Amino acid sequence: MSDPILRLQDVRKTFGGLVAVSDVSFDVMRGEILGLIGPNGSGKTTTMNLISGAFPLTRGTITLEGETISGLPANRVARKGIARTFQLLRLIDDMTVTENVAVGLAFRPGQPWNADLVTRCRRYLDVVGLAAKAEWEVAKLTYIDQKRLELARALAMEPKVLLLDEWLAGLNATELLSGIEIIRNISNLGVTIIMVEHVMSAIHSLCDRCVVMNAGAKIAEGTPAAVLTDPHVVEAYLGEPHHA
Ligand SMILES: Nc1ncnc2c1ncn2[C@@H]1O[C@H](COP(=O)(O)OP(=O)(O)O)[C@@H](O)[C@H]1O
Ligand SMILES: [Mg+2]
Structure with a gap:
């Protein structure tokens, strides 16, 4: 290195x-x-x-x-x-977990908004251990799960x-x-x-x-x-x- x-x-x-x-x-x-x-x-x-x-x-x-x-x-x-998380959480409460990750993906250049997007979101949710709650509303997540989600969203920017x-x-x-x-x-x-x-x-x-x-x-x-x-x-x- x-x-x-x-x-x-x-x-x-x-x-x-x-x-x-x-x-x-x-x-x-x-x-x-x-x-x-x-x-x-x-x-x-x-x-x-x-x-x-x-x-x-x-x-x-x-x-x-x-x-x-x-x-x-x-x-x-x-x-x-360069992706970042914030010291204070910034999630969109009335959207689902998957939708919040999709917001991250949407910031990538040339990203088409299609069905493949959901599959890709799931991959990042897997990495942070949140795949089982993909369809949950964000407001229902515990604090650590919100933090996992914030990370998945940052990862979505690859x-x-x-x-x-x-x-x-x-x-x-x-x-x-x-x-x-x-x-x-x-x-x-x-x-x-x-x-x-x-x-x-x-x-x-x-x-x-x-x-x-x-x-x-x-x-x-x-x-x-x-x-x-x-x-x-x-x-x-x-x-x-x-x-x-
Ligand atoms: N936006 C800002 N406006 C004015 N002062 C700031 C701002 N952000 C940070 N500071 C000041 O800069 C110094 C370093 O802060 P910060 O980088 O947040 O420290 P740390 O993250 O190591 O605790 C502190 O004195 C803080 O008050
Ligand atoms: Mg600080």
Whole structure:
């Protein structure tokens, strides 16, 4: 895994006088799961928003497979192959599970609206373990099932890179295990994943590498085993070293 699919170079984002992301550079390798971690307010979500095109950069460059994507609007970035989930769920309550996934598919370029669509939706529902509830109304789903659905909808865009912002947050211990399994399944499909996460057991079991942020800056980068015992990371974020 030495082929960078995504590169951030000197990426900066200010909101008025506040520097939310301060000249951050890192590469994301094709096929890896990269953890983006750090204390609250350290700039993780903003970094994800810059990658997805939700916010324009103040300075710097983001490239996907060598092509500059910074400066493009979010819908263009999505079409280039970057999908995201949101920290707060955004599903359409009075539609069925399948219809919600179809909404994701409809955003793909050149997608015909036909019967094959339902089959394709089922495939993504399978990956997230929601096929049995394909015809349910979204309003009737439990919280974790809504989260599964949100993921199926992102997968329907057949992304090269998937951005997960605290996707595991709020799950109980059992749900956390299935959540970890689902992320692993998606990774096994060949999708590159960037995940913002506070659940260190998940970071340990899923991530190939981590980038650690503090006060907008990158303070460490490396394997989970290395960064989660790094004294700088312990001081800024963890309080004590975290071992697998
Ligand atoms: N849209 C915005 N307008 C103004 N300030 C923002 C905005 N989004 C984030 N910030 C600020 O940027 C900093 C980083 O926030 P964020 O990226 O959400 O951190 P994290 O996800 O690591 O908790 C915080 O100080 C936050 O208040
Ligand atoms: Mg955040």
